[in-house]
Amino acid sequence: METDSIMQDPWISLKAFTTARIALGRTGTAVPLEEVLRFRMAHAHARDAVFSTMDIKGLTTQLQALQLPVLVLHSLAADRYEYLQRPDKGRRLDDASIATLSAAGSQAGSDVAIVIADGLSATAVNRHAAPLLQELLLLLRDAGLSLAPACMVQQGRVAVGDEAGALLQARVVLVLIGERPGLSSPDSLGIYLTFQPRPGLTDESRNCISNIRPEGLSYKAAAGKAFYLLQESLRRQLSGVQLKDNERLIE
Template sequence: MSDEPVPARPIVDLKSFTPARVALGRSGASLPTKPLLDFTLAHARARDAVHAAFDAPGLIAGLRALGLGATEVHSRAADRADYLRRPDLGRQLDAASAATLEKTVAAPGQLAIVIGDGLSAAAVHAHAAGLLQRLLQRLGEGDAVALGHVVVASGARVALGDEIGAILGARMVLMLIGERPGLSAPDSLGAYLTFAPKPGLTDAERNCVSNIHKAGLGYDEAAFKIAWLVREGLARQVTGVALKDESADRAPRRIGTAVPE
């Protein structure tokens, strides 16, 4: 082994590798003014994202421009305060919404798409339409996936997609939802995939593609991963811990191809 000392790299070099708050400096026992103000602004943006109003009609109009019709539904959370205090209500449809979906059931299709506000309506407003545009292109390639209903849900938690998918009779449900805001990403979108959706499933039975935003996972890469998981999940008839994301290693099976015992 060489006895030469390893050159020390200043901690400020970390700033070129991460958006995390490192090497902020200090002023006495506190932060300098600018980093402190930056932190306060990021915290305010995260809080605003959680409490922002969800523009479901505007989102539906944007989906219409992509050639998609959508049904608007609501969870049992009466308002935002109710939603934040009672996560369980965000996992259940209100009675009127369930009745509306039951009336729309015709040909269920292989994949139902649910777009929910979650904990960041800002993320949905910013990224849902752009991601869907790329995803629809991916799903239409080769062995095309039969798209069923598109639903826009207010007051939604991830598991609300399970009840919606079950009512619609979809083989798989894709939930696009605003993720819990962080201090560096108040507008991060998540995508959750569940095969054979029904109420009562756990997160172990879903796949997640997260951190979709301008400084995170881009639309093209996210759409590629989601489309791969959709096709592979439909072919294997599983999602969750039984389905590993190997999209970087190989092509998905053809949908309907039996998995060897």
């Protein structure tokens, strides 16, 4: 199909401001072939992200360079297929992980536990968890907050952080997790904050910071927002719907 046969959409100038699929144009009554191929590629990237795996070795090396001890854990979901079919199993730790955290938590409680879970996009975790933590750890350490060992949970969902945080006797848990891939963002990372984590909590008990990636919310801005919410959570001893974000976004 010749390029001059494609009718341009009048909104085409807005494409410079978003990665959303807008102003695709048309050829006759159909979407142009180039846009069809781009859609199929984006869909393939999203599917690949769902079935990606955490780079345990690489992440461990990066976190140790940040002077953060690491514990490698696993949820009750044995593999990716069970994880996708049984969301409940992704929310709880297996017996070996519970034993590991029980031993670590018995030593001393901490202000903050950091849990890294693959979620629905390990690609996001592999790309963004370490650079985000590099920014966040500076703020946490400057504030004198004590840190539990970082937990990397394979086949984990958001709620797995509640059990991990409780076993570590942490006052607040921060869960870094790969978000559900979109057709323009297969590598979006999220942070979930929960005060006094324990199994059985639901979403209204958590605060969420979403779309962390260079094309979305920057590492520095996300770290600053997480630190603000963390400070407010510890000061007010709550989180979730009762904890409002009243701070201007840090650029």
